[in-house]
Amino acid sequence: MTPGARAAAAIGVLDRVLAGEAAEKALTNWGRASRFAGSGDRAAVRDLVYDALRQRRSAAALGGGEAGRGLVLGLMRANGQEALFSGEGHAPAPPAASEAGREPVGAEALDLPDWLVPELERSLGERLAPVAEALRARAPVFLRVNLARGTAAGAQAALAGEGIVTRPHPLADTALEVVEGARRVQVSDAYRAGLVELQDASSQAVVAGLPLAEGMRVLDHCAGGGGKTLAMAARAKLRLWAHDAAPRRMADLPERAKRAGVKVTLTERPEASAPYDLALVDAPCSGSGSWRRDPEGKWRLTPARLAELVGIQAAILDRVAPMVAPGGWLGYATCSLLRVENGDQAQAFLGRHPGWRLETERSFTPLEGGDGFHLALFRRS
Structure with missing residues (x-):
């Protein structure tokens, strides 16, 4: 495929994504229907689609429209490649006068939703602009x-x-x-x-910040695919349990644990094996720290959904706290940049649970190389 044909393919995929189809599904369906596309073509189209989603607002401004064509045209203009819209062969048609575009301003230039900027300013301060710029690029x-x-x-x-x-x-x-x-x-x-x-480097840093020791009874409460579960198991010989509200997410964990040479017990009732010396809650969150990897999440998030997530996080912490033994540890982690999910959530937990104290708290942003992450480490009296 020529570069112009790849741009045209990305436009078609983006139109399906903007209509509500998940990006991965849209790319898979395009690949199955486009047997002529080699591995390099599929990779190039995928990169274009995800770059357009990361830079959706600025690309739409530059490209003169919010459809797939406008997003790809905006990307091409930003990169000095508008000539790919030549109309030759399978390339997109040349831009019309109505597609002149303009320079993005304000939240558009940051590729952020308007409503979220005040909370990000409260959370990041003077780092907001460089962090937003980092989120517009591909993750390492x-x-x-x-x-x-x-x-x-x-x-x-x-x-x-x-x-x-x-x-x-x-x-x-x-x-x-x-x-x-x-x-x-x-x-x-x-x-x-x-x-x-x-595994992302910041995610690894979160695990490295946990006070793991030989023989500890450890619960990974929101285990997901088990990345942090396996990372903990590699750092010390632990008695390790993994739980997730959607057990299917852990389907591959037994095989991955076997490959890694460690033992993990999957449990649907973590209370049955309590108390634990340490429990890790990698809570459901906005995912704002990992929007480079999941740019669709940036545009799906709403004020109502954020408020719902804050409530879910608090409920999980309240559930897990009684499972920790006296003198034990509770790690609360998110891949979020938002204070409402991080520091505010930690202080609210302490207000509800006077028998706990906050030992350490650390935030990571993409400016340090990895995803945005936060870890609050509590200890029970």
Whole structure:
């Protein structure tokens, strides 16, 4: 496919996404219907679609419209590639006079919803603009070295032997940033053998901040796919339980744990195995810290949904707190940049539970390289 044909394909996919179809599903359906597209074409179209979603407001302003054509035209103009809209072959038709576009302003230029800017300003202060700019770009690919299988240096060497170039990242001693060969990771021997897992560097830093020790009874309450579960298991020999409100999310965890050489017990009733020495609540949240990876989430979030999430977070903390043994620890984590989900939530928890104290609290933003994350670490009296 020519670059112009790829732009036209991205327009078609984006129109389906803007009509309500999930981006991954729309891309999959396009790929199945476009057998002529090679792997490079599919990757290029995918990149265009996700770049357009990350930069949806600014691209729409530059491209003169909020449909797929306007978004891709805006991207092309921002990158000095408007000439791809030539109308030749399978390329999109040249821009009409009505598609002149304009420079984005205010929240448009930041690619943020208007209603969310005040809360982000309260949460980030002078960092708002650089963080918003970082969220407009693709996220790096990070790997977590499984310390139960080997060392970071050994993992780097093994990956390099398969054409995957990495470098250590300062956020965590287990974090490697992939700088070349990212698409080969999941078919590599190092990945199949459990030496490395795909995991964001900030997520790894959250686990590194937990007071894990040999023999602890640990609950990962909102385990999801189990990334943090396995990261905890690699740092110490634990008695480890994993729970999720949607158990199907943990379907692959037993096989991943086997590959990693660790044992995890899945439970639908975490109260039955209490008390725990440490419980981690990686709570459902706005996902604002990871909008580089899920840009659709930026535009789906509403004030009502944010308020609902804050209520869910509080309810989970209230449920898990009694499961922690006296003197034990409760880690509350989100992949959010918003104070209402982070510091405000931590203070509200302390107000409801006087038998707890806040030991440490740390926020990460994309300016440090990984996703936006927050960790509040409480200890029970």
